[in-house]
Ligand SMILES: NC(=O)C1=CN([C@@H]2O[C@H](COP(=O)(O)OP(=O)(O)OC[C@H]3O[C@@H](n4cnc5c(N)ncnc54)[C@H](O)[C@@H]3O)[C@@H](O)[C@H]2O)C=CC1
């Protein structure tokens with residue numbers, strides 16, 4: 001590299017002569033050789049692999065020194081003192097692809113949207129985060145606030161816009177926009193209002209990112225995941241509700257508290273509807289692979305003297321408890337969504353309880369979205385795990401499907 005740079009510097013007089021005498025494209029190529037030789041130790045060898053400009057030979061430059069003009073466009077500015085500082089500081093050599101595959105949009109910058117954003121950013125999951133909200137002041141404020149922390153995370157771009165064109169080419173669109181529950185409100189009571197909001201949002205996301213995956217968080221999440229599926233016209237694998245991933249995580253936390261271990265080694269699925277009628281699968285609950293029911297078959301049943309089933313009641317009551325205490329829930333769902341986002345962007349093929357179209361699964365006849373363990377990757381839901389459910393669990397799941405179907409029938413999509 002050093003020898004080569006030395007040789008290039010020796011060529012400078014010839015190059016300058018050529019620059020003055022010749023046409024614009026050649027000028028650009030040659031003056032780039034000049035500035036490159038003087039200013040940079042950056043990848044000259046890389047440049048030479050791509051050299052193509054045959055005109056260089058006219059000026060006594062050997063084929064090895066030919067430099068493709070397009071690779072070096074902009075470097076002329078380095079010899080032009082009238083150019084902006086940015087161009088004096090840097091030569092745009094090979095700009096990153098605008099569509100890196102890691103572009104994520106979040107619509108709705110309330111408590112939940114921002115918790116999703118900070119969880120995704122701080123874990124370096126997305127390379128590009130686009131924030132959308134209908135409130136322009138909130139949008140600008142939240143965007144600036146996040147941008148001011150970007151020096152402390154791995155390279156990621158964050159920008160906000162009220163226009164959906166900014167979301168174009170998103171790999172994943174997370175929707176948290178909508179009316180939240182107040183104390184005492186049920187999730188299902190939000191359905192009519194949030195459906196109207198979805199009628200506005202979903203077609204716009206689809207217009208600009210027709211290949212995206214939709215991850216729905218707004219409540220009632222199962223009904224709205226169904227709505228997003230209908231409104232988008234997407235195949236079902238590309239519409240996911242955050243579902244009972246949060247409920248399962250709450251369950252694992254509570255198990256860990258009782259067992260006095262960390263949540264990551266406690267396993268247990270909560271399936272069905274996110275919220276009040278969710279279903280705990282006690283038969284699968286385990287500590288580091290040891291099933292609780294293999295140790296005590298009464299766990300989670302009415303005969304259980306230790307009352308482990310209380311944990312599920314606590315899961316069901318969690319949201320209202322937090323809403324009463326702080327007004328809203330945010331961190332748990334933010335981290336849950338970040339985990340789902342990572343699985344999709346990294347094509348991890350890991351399993352999560354998320355809301356998906358379950359028609360035909362476990363003999364469910366209704367076209368409803370409910371949570372079951374799903375494998376997630378870059379196609380969205382790649383597989384649904386067919387759990388071994390006992391008759392009571394199956395009956396609960398069928399009841400869930402029926403009640404969701406009734407709610408859907410009362411809505412106008
Ligand atoms: N699935 C889950 O596990 C959870 C779901 N949620 C749900 O998430 C939703 C959001 O909750 P929060 O963030 O607490 O509410 P919030 O009121 O703090 O934020 C909602 C945001 O949506 C925006 N918005 C409303 N309509 C919009 C539209 N048409 N276009 C763009 N932006 C719009 C608002 O301007 C606001 O910034 C609620 O439905 C809530 O029930 C909340 C926690 C957990």
Ligand SMILES: CC(=O)C(=O)O
Nearest residue numbers: 181219246319329333
């Ligand atoms: C609000 C809500 O759905 C939750 O935190 O579970």
